[in-house]
Amino acid sequence: MEPYRIKVVEPIPVTTRAQREQALRRVHYNLFGLRADEVTIDLLTDSGTGALSAAQWAAAMAGDESYAGSRSFFHFRDVVQDLTSYPCVLPVHQGRAAERILFSALLTPGQITLSNTHFDTTRANVELAGCRAVDLPCPQAEDLDSTEPFKGDIDLRRLEEALRGPDAGRIALVVMTLTNNGEAGQPVSMDNLSRAAALCREHAVPLFLDAARFAENAWLVTRHEDGYRHLSPRQVAEQAFRLADGCLMSAKKDGIVHIGGFLGLRDRSLAERCELLLIATEGFPTYGGLAGRDLDMIAQGLTEVTDPRHLQARADAARHLARLARDAGIDIVEPPGLHALYLNAGRLLPHIPAHRFPGHALACQLYLEGGIRSVELGSLYLGREDENGTPVTSAPYELVRLALPRRTYGLSHLNHVGEVLAATARAKERIPGYRLIEQPSLLRHFRCKLEPDVDADGAR
Numbered sequence: 108m109e110p111y112r113i114k115v116v117e118p119i120p121v122t123t124r125a126q127r128e129q130a131l132r133r134v135h136y137n138l139f140g141l142r143a144d145e146v147t148i149d150l151l152t153d154s155g156t157g158a159l160s161a162a163q164w165a166a167a168m169a170g171d172e173s174y175a176g177s178r179s180f181f182h183f184r185d186v187v188q189d190l191t192s193y194p195c196v197l198p199v200h201q202g203r204a205a206e207r208i209l210f211s212a213l214l215t216p217g218q219i220t221l222s223n224t225h226f227d228t229t230r231a232n233v234e235l236a237g238c239r240a241v242d243l244p245c246p247q248a249e250d251l252d253s254t255e256p257f258k259g260d261i262d263l264r265r266l267e268e269a270l271r272g273p274d275a276g277r278i279a280l281v282v283m284t285l286t287n288n289g290e291a292g293q294p295v296s297m298d299n300l301s302r303a304a305a306l307c308r309e310h311a312v313p314l315f316l317d318a319a320r321f322a323e324n325a326w327l328v329t330r331h332e333d334g335y336r337h338l339s340p341r342q343v344a345e346q347a348f349r350l351a352d353g354c355l356m357s358a359k360k361d362g363i364v365h366i367g368g369f370l371g372l373r374d375r376s377l378a379e380r381c382e383l384l385l386i387a388t389e390g391f392p393t394y395g396g397l398a399g400r401d402l403d404m405i406a407q408g409l410t411e412v413t414d415p416r417h418l419q420a421r422a423d424a425a426r427h428l429a430r431l432a433r434d435a436g437i438d439i440v441e442p443p444g445l446h447a448l449y450l451n452a453g454r455l456l457p458h459i460p461a462h463r464f465p466g467h468a469l470a471c472q473l474y475l476e477g478g479i480r481s482v483e484l485g486s487l488y489l490g491r492e493d494e495n496g497t498p499v500t501s502a503p504y505e506l507v508r509l510a511l512p513r514r515t516y517g518l519s520h521l522n523h524v525g526e527v528l529a530a531t532a533r534a535k536e537r538i539p540g541y542r543l544i545e546q547p548s549l550l551r552h553f554r555c556k557l558e559p560d561v562d563a564d565g566a567r
């Protein structure tokens with residue numbers, strides 16, 4: 108059972124099918140265009156959507172809103188230092204600000220960054236700095252059905268080849284994303300992280316953690332990795348941070364807050380350069396674009412998130428939903444992680460070709476069927492067509508992500524999702540594909556317009 112009881116409630120919108128049909132038409136079949144009031148269960152993201160604890164709200168009241176030298180900052184800094192061991196801690200308004208600041212200070216155009224998989228904003232900020240982001244996921248990540256526990260690992264062989272290869276001089280840093288959000292939220296083993304750290308040390312390349320889900324990664328390590336089962340998630344997390352030279356953190360995930368993040372660094376001269384950028388673009392270093400109370404809420408969230416009962420409840424919820432999906436006949440990316448379930452839409456809807464977006468079709472159907480908002484991670488997100496609509500590239504997999512906000516939905520909400528998955532799968536042959544009718548040149552999935560790919564008489 109969930110290790111908390113409910114003190115504050117928020118009604119969830121309930122809509123009719125006719126209202127949902129109308130809403131989808133209005134937003135040109137792009138779920139990002141919906142108003143939240145039109146969504147019953149919002150599984151779009153686990154970022155900034157968690158529920159705060161009573162202790163976090165209490166911490167907010169104690170927040171010190173001084174411009175410089177706020178008490179809240181020193182409390183926040185102490186908590187982050189204690190967790191991570193990094194002497195320099197720079198608060199930022201969210202993870203991507205940490206990315207921009209670190210990469211602006213550290214990278215020079217033409218350099219290369221390596222990662223198990225760069226998250227999309229991480230990649231964008233590397234590219235904005237004029238550099239190339241190279242992903243080196245481990246081979247077992249390619250097999251969506253494999254239940255191997257650490258499919259988020261970096262490919263150590265390719266990492267070593269890169270660090271010894273002809274472009275070695277241009278490699279500026281390695282980022283390990285924990286858990287690996289770009290690879291279906293799969294975790295990274297401590298063995299893999301330690302070996303990657305050793306290679307980085309040997310080649311004098313700094314190693315950073317993209318630590319958005321450090322606690323969830325640590326939990327999975329305590330469950331599945333020999334040599335770590337006797338440790339607490341907190342102890343594993345501390346060890347992970349100590350293997351790296353710094354971290355980028357979106358506190359909207361494992362900080363369990365609505366906004367916030369930080370940059371942790373060992374190198375004081377690098378931290379001084381980052382601090383200047385922080386002052387120019389985010390705020391004075393003792394608040395970094397946040398309110399004092401935000402810093403207190405992050406500090407409290409960071410102490411709650413490694414509670415084994417919190418992590419156990421999250422793992423149980425994900426496993427429960429995974430079972431409902433499998434029972435409905437929908438394959439997922441195995442094994443289920445903690446922050447989201449990834450549905451294999453390509454396999455469920457073989458009648459829809461990649462350029463008619465099976466993932467998007469499934470996401471729209473889940474909304475129509477039960478007011479559930481999810482997100483496509485397939486060819487709408489990653490693919491490209493020429494001016495005539497002929498596909499140039501499509502995604503390797505057509506997935507739909509059901510993200511699980513922290514402490515927000517209970518098991519009965521998930522049971523509703525399960526019923527919607529079952530109803531959707533029963534009528535899968537009738538689900539239409541979608542045709543793009545308008546798309547922006549960048550990050551098209553957020554703003555593109557689509558229409559169902561059906562004939563005038565409604566048949567596919």
Ligand SMILES: *Cc1c(COP(=O)(O)O)cnc(C)c1O
Binds near residue numbers: 226
């Ligand atoms: C969310 C996320 C980011 C970016 O953080 P924001 O707070 O959304 O800016 C970076 N890396 C990973 C792995 C993330 O999940």
